[in-house]
Amino acid sequence: MQDPTGAEPQPTGRRQVLVGLAAGALLAACGGRSASTSAGTSAPAATIGSTASAGWRLGARFADGYVAPSALVAGLAQRAPYVLLGSDGWPMGTEGPDHLDLTVRRAGVNGAADGPVVATHTVERHGGDHATPYFPLVFRVDDPGDYVVHLATGTPGDVGIEPHHLRVVGRGETTLIQVGDRLPAVATPTRTDPAGVDPICTEPNGPCSFHEVSVAEALGQPGPVALLVSTPRFCQSDVCGPTVGLLRSALRIRSEPWSAVHAEVYMAPETGDFTTTPTVAALGLAFEPSLVVADLDGIVTAALHFTMDATEVADALATAV
Secondary structure, eight states: OOOTTOOOOOOHHHHHHHTTTSGGGGSGGGTOSTTBOTTSOBOOOOBOTTTOOBTOEEEESSOOSSSSSOOOBTTSOEEEEEEEEOTTSOBOOTTSOSEEEEEEEEOOGGGOSOSOEEEEEEEEOBSOTTSOOBEEEEEOOSSOEEEEEEEOOSSTTOOOSOOEEEEEBOGGGOOOOOTTSBOOOOOOOOSSOOTTOSSSOOOTTSSOSTTSSOHHHHTTSSSOEEEEEOOGGGOOSTTTTTHHHHHHHHHHTOOSOOEEEEEOSEEEGGGTEEEEOHHHHHHTOSSSOEEEEEOTTSBEEEEEESOOOHHHHHHHHHTTO
């Protein structure tokens, strides 16, 4: 049966390699804790803002520290894309609100959602007309630990909506690449040197145009670098399938001499080898897709993990120039 993200059933080998770590698998509708209470019970129905209908609740489309090791790091701005789940556990379609009002609190005693407020944000809707709508919360906390995200209901004083629990780790607790890091000079597969990866690109019509140079070569060329890690053939959902096209479209309207590189996730998936590629390890990834942007000096200026749309891709590229 098709999962709530719209993804087609995946080969057994792939599910064993990154089970629970791909963006869609992080939704509570697929069995995680992300859209439930800390005790694992379902959140009550809610009216979200002034334009939404009742019955929605938060679902995480990111590694929140419970479903999978946390992708959130203290001391730096972090991006946590949320979706809205209905009472049936499926993400909302076009009927949802155009923004969410979200409040981040430090978790209280025994995980209670009554700690001090550390951030409050109005988060705009993303995803376009033909993708699952999502809401990328960007926030920063200075201390590692447990936090909760509250969803405003539009009813003054209403605190009955169950919050989403997440965990923020210290910088030394993860190898996931961060803004401000130097982009590793990885010898990613190219048309002339596949580096043992077969195929070098699973785009349906053959290798995309982002395999002319490796990341190592791109870092020696003028202009910023965009590195996209995704596996189009093995992710048919609206999350990671279209990412190559999103990057291609975003680069068409930029005049800088960009070096764009696409790297696959698996070494030889068509023959059953779902060993992850060196690029995945070099970036500290445990999920897909991921877009990492670096400036002229090779310093990372933006990173989009788990899900992205045309607006976010364009904004990410703009950070490097």
